[in-house]
Amino acid sequence: MLFNSFAFCFVFFPLVTAAYFLLPHRYRWALLLGASCWFYMAFVPVYILILAFTILVDYVAGLLIEGSTGRRRKAWLVASIVANLGVLAFFKYYAFLDQSIAALLQAAGLAYAPTDLGILLPIGLSFHTFQSLSYTIEVYRGHQKAERRPGLFALYVMFYPQLVAGPIERPGNLLNQLDHVHRWDHARVVHGLQQMLWGFFKKLVIADRCAVVVDHVYADPQAFGGAATLLATYLFALQIYCDFSGYTDIALGAARVMGFDLMVNFRTPYRSASISEFWSRWHISLSSWFRDYVYIPLGGNRVVRWRWYMNLLLVFLLSGLWHGASWTYVAWGGVHGLYLIGAIALAGVRGRVVRFLGLHRHPRLDRALDVIITVHLVVAGWVFFRAATFADAWAVLGSWLRPDAWWTGFAGLVHELGAGIVLTTVVLAVGFVGLDPWGDALAKGERRIAGRPLRYAWFGALLAACLVLGQYGSAMFIYFQF
């Protein structure tokens, strides 16, 4: 079920929320588990069996890990990891690996035809696999007690607001909250709904509008010059942010209405002054997952320099692969890994340049320049994320270096989509960039508009904007495919 659907907004969410508060506490977990199953089965019903398998394996693994010591304890953890990653590998990476092997063998002159098993990727598989894994790892580390109630553990993996696109929760946060008694709290409910509204605005008014231009250009990027591809790439940077953080805001808001606090997943990432800061503000639940369960166990930065670089690169390559079974995603991760390694290696040079230019006396200007550079590095990286093939990615990047063909296809793009629609999209996108820090702080409750009339005017305007300017249809959230 999509958050941006009639069924969710006007049937599922109000009914589940109302029933949640009407039921006594002891039945609420069952309601939420049933609702979460219903929510998930609205996509491809049979894939609930995969979730059931993951839940069963990790529930049992948690108990076995807690009840054993030494090598046995480690063996149960390894079994859980193998089972989880095995499911992920089969459903998400089988075709990718098979095709990659075929390409490799064909390049070596050997005949090999990849087998199409017709596997459909279960929605949100990477999210709930990682969330479930974090439970067994935390139990193994002794940070979390094994959950003895299977229903409650199932709800931890399946909690509907964050089931298909995160945030990737940790048991220490979500599992423990499932036991709390939540009472109707007017301020909290209103705040949750306000955050949901901000999420809908980002998804419907910004992300899905940007998608119209982006999809058109990226469907055949080789037909366009630098102006069109640059516009589409800037808009994609905004689209993916608003799509994913919009989803997260709706998820956090829906959970907050019922009394749950989910992890913050975004903190205005395009205000970052470095790539490392960007990753502390973008998809925080995933980057912290990789930090805690891959990067630090590998030794993090407490190793010799070349190992440190390798650790960084490996984590980002894995992060790229987590996003999608395609070499372009791996390249996107690799680009970010190289950015980070470059930033560390060139830190001394950067300091000298800053002093040479006298920017150290103007820290705000220095930061502003860093933000601009960081944003453009991130935007360039998105080309690999969005392009369907490397040929398309190189065509986009190459088009920026060809001033002679700068305007190729631009007039056609405007004519095809309509000048008004392209212009409206650009105006909204630019306006949003200015509005985002303020709107984000309001949505998270870190800021408050003084005076009730102004508050109502703001949220009323947001709702009206969703109605008037929203791009309706049934556009999926981009991150559902991961």
Added chain:
Amino acid sequence: MRRFLIATLLLALSAGMAYIAAMLVLCRLELGGAALIHRTGDYYKLKGGNSYRKFREFRADSVHDVVFIGSSHAYRGYDPALFTRRGWSAFNLGTSGQGPLNTYHIVRTHLNPSNTRLLLLDVYEGAMEQDGLESTSDLTQNLVDDRAAVAMALALKDPRGVNLLTVRFLTKDRGPFFADSTYRPGGYSVRTDSVRGRLHYVRGRPLKLNADQVGYLERTLEHCADAGIPVVLVNHPYPWQSDREKHAAFNAMLGDLARRYRVPYLDFAYKHTLDDEDHFYDHNHLNQAGVERFNAALIPELEAMGLLHRPAQ
């Protein structure tokens, strides 16, 4: 809870005010011959053209031996003048992309046994695969009857339906933005050109009917049965190169439906002697030469089946 309800009401009020203010500005200000609202979304259609004229020409107090209804296949495939020549009064209420969701509301608000002796419903799978937005966009701007416009916009169950209605009411005093030179009295549209060169015919796509459209087709048949309006379902000719397998799947569904509701169903899709190039002006619409041959075959069949008849003197 009382506080929450008051807050919800206040939010709805402020959103309503902001919505009306924004729509007023976007509907009243024009740029390049169209209101600004048309520049903000690709689903808005300008008021005017074939649909605008036919609903102003249609007289609910006149008696029609046959009323045609359906998508562009209907208003480009059934020429009232050809029926008139054979002594039958006819009117064409077909409109662009019109599926049963829209047909149902037009039938309910415009037709009754006194003005319609036979309703010829052209059923085209292409229109029934759509969600009805295209047609609702056209009809909400061009229908005269408010009830039909409101009902079909709300039937979309989509905020775009509300926007289309708002645009309708805020631009009601505005005349049509354009005229259709192919329009002919009786709600018909004529095309005399033919397919030139080879067209690409899409084949092999599975039939994916919109469940709401199928539901509304059944509701239309039920309504006509209750109201006493005789109905005949017709498929107009398709080019030979079009997707026969897909049509066969559609035909099976429709045949079953026709039997259940006991309405005659005439499938001319591939029961014709027309030529893909000479009798069609694109990949699925007849030109005038095609319409003349098709209608010449259809009228005697309707007569022979006793579907076209005059009331006893």
